[in-house]
Amino acid sequence: MGDDSPSEDEFRFHTVGEQLKAARERLGFSLADLAARTRVPMRHLESIEKSDFAALPGSTYTLGFARSYARAVELDAIKVSADLRSELAQGGHEGYQAPLQNYEPTDPARVPSRTLAWTAAVIGVLVVAGYFIWRSMMLDAAVDITMPAPMAQNAALTPAAGKSAAAPSPDAVATGGLVVLTATDTVWVKIYDIENKRLFEKEMQSGDSFTVPQDANKPMIVTGRPEVLNVTVGGKAVPTLGPPEKTVADLEISAKALLSRQPAATTTP
Known part of the structure; x- marks a missing residue:
């Protein structure tokens, strides 16, 4: 170099x-x-x-x-x-x-100023809080319009699909209200109306129940073990539909018919 x-x-x-x-x-x-x-x-x-x-x-x-x-x-x-x-x-x-x-x-x-950063943070908190308030209101509204379980069950048992749910007729209210059949053991049951229209047919197990439609035209029953069916009208028990192990057929089970036979059926089976 x-x-x-x-x-x-x-x-x-x-x-x-x-x-x-x-x-x-x-x-x-x-x-x-x-x-x-x-x-x-x-x-x-x-x-x-x-x-x-x-x-x-x-x-x-x-x-x-x-x-x-x-x-x-x-x-x-x-x-x-x-x-x-x-x-x-x-x-x-x-x-x-x-x-x-x-x-x-x-x-x-x-770099954003500290004021801008805090403003963005506050806006974010308000957005999150608003979302949870809106979600809570929507859930409350959904609960209000949901059909209660007992009503849903009764609606499922109503046979007239496509018919509007009408209020009980004055005659039905006057004669005691809903007719409910509850099985205490295995039993075959068929329920139909005066025009032979089948309303219900099933082998019921212990604990099964069926509510007779209030708008049914003279509902009737066929069963071979009437003694294992507990029957209530408007929540009150009525006597059994027949003696043990004896088939009953064409027996009307409307509220009016059951209440009209109650005095005559108060004796011990």
Whole structure:
């Protein structure tokens, strides 16, 4: 090498700030020029050049500023960031933790203000609260319009599909109300009306029950074990439909008919 060649010491910089400053001066940029290019405040760029990290907003921002500086002066931003991490760690700056991955913070000029952040948080809370209030109101409305279980069961047993649910007729109310048959043992039962229209036919098991439709036209029953059928009219028990193990047929089981035969059937079977 000739005597005019730069010595090795001229290219050896002890800090990242010195490397960045030398690159800036080599390109002929002032700090003001660099601040305009990187959108980093000039005072922060000057603090990086002087390694005055205490004057910077924090280690994470310092790394981001340095990387922006390095790109502006055509240096390897990743290497500069790694060197600066080592420099910060060796300097023992309080609160510094080496990041798990390369991270460049957002330009501080674009970071939302604290007021805006709190406003967004409050709006988020109000939206969540409004959703839960709306959901609670919808659930309450759904409960109000849901048919209670006993009513649903009686509706399922009503044979006249397609007919509107009419209110009980005055005659039905006057004669005692609903007629309900409940099995206490296994028994075959068929119920039909005067026009031989089948209303119910099934082998009932103990605990099964059937409510006779109030609009049925003279409902009648056929069964071979009338003694295992408990019959109520308007919730009140009436005598059995016949003697044990004796088939009854064409026996009217409307409320009026059952109540009219009650006095004559009060004797002990």
